[in-house]
Amino acid sequence: MIIMDIRCGPDRSVLDTESESRIAVKFRKRPFHGVISYGLRDELKNRPDSLQWWHRYAHVLDQPTASDDDGELRVLRYLAEQHGVLSFSQSVACAARSLRSLWAADWSEDDLDSAELWNIKEGHVSSVWLVSVLHAGDDAHTHFILNVARDIDAGPVLEDTSQAMRTLLDRHPELPIAAVLDIASVPLTQGTGTRNVVVTRNEYVPRALEAHLIGSVDGTTARSPEHRIVLIERFRTSSEHPAQIIGAHGRYASLDERERMYQAVDDVAAAAAPDLPYRVDLNHGDLVWSPGGPAIVALS
Structure with a gap:
């Protein structure tokens, strides 16, 4: 079984424990997305004090224990649901599912020792995950970036801008653009249905x-x-x-x-x-x- 560590933030805080399945996430503490997602930002930009709403409630948006008596929180939750905003745990699941697909396609389980999935940053369009794979039998690592679209509206933007980066680098290989290695999607069950979430795999720029x-x-x-x-x-x-x-x-x-x-x-x-x-x-x-x-x- 391949062991995966899932980490978050500048201190690389550990977010998972060893699991029974090949990839599973079991949080010791509840992280959250601190940057408002692309679709939700556009939804709220014409509402008074919308940014204050986000600052006030982002860390409890997907917590079932948070009070639902607050009208502003109810509205924010409804809008987040309408735009398919991913919770942090859903972003982890999408990144892990994407990595599992890469394992199945590119490596055998005997080739790998362990992997680390580290949420190094996030933006309106995507959460950004540094993947470090340790190969079995030596100290060689493979590093790359996974970008996971933050909501339904962000998916096409991530796909289009990633394709534009590919096009620019194909035309002008001298440009200092980090290579886009893959543009794909993974299934996510959200609400009562399942949809595809755009995930891209990009070149890692060390010590950036x-x-x-x-x-x-x-x-x-x-x-x-x-x-x-x-x-x-x-x-x-x-x-x-x-x-x-x-x-x-x-x-x-x-x-x-x-x-x-x-x-x-x-x-x-x-x-x-x-x-x-x-x-x-x-x-x-x-x-x-x-x-x-x-x-x-x-x-x-």
Whole structure:
């Protein structure tokens, strides 16, 4: 039997125990998705105080023990159900199911010793999982990324942007784009039915720091000196509302790093301009900085 560890967050907190089946998840504590999903964000954007709703209730949205007497929580739960928003445990199940399919297709059980599935970050469109597979008989590891669509609306976006990344890299192999290795889907039982959730497999960029612009809400066009780029090591969240980001730990990008990142953004924009309606957004986690330089890991 292959042992799988499931971990979460910058501290790689362990979320599962050994199980009877090949892949099963049994939480010691209840993690949650802290970033509002793509479809739910669009649903709530015209509602007053919608972001405060999310900050207030994200960590109890799928907890049956949370009070259902709160009208705002009831509305949020209803909208989440309408948009097929995945709970954290459902995202784990989709990532694990995708990994199990890879095992069956690419490896025999004798080839593998153990695997780790680590939720390293998340965005509106997908939760991001670093997979580390230890091969039997040696110390060789295989690393890659799984992106799991956050809700029904996010699925087509993840599929389309991933295909655009493939197209750009096929046309311009010199671009610093992380390769999209596979675009697939896995079944998920949700409510009274079963639907397919889009999951992509991507190249892993080691020791990467997520880039964000300071001083601008537009992460696609800002270029003035006051718009410094910070390279994020980890975000800080509110103790009262754990889904609310209140700060970050990291460092400012040097002038050379900033210029190289801007050049990567411009090169991708120029290559995409003829027929691909996507861009790199520096405030959506699309760009990272690694020891090898800038890398585009998503499109917006």
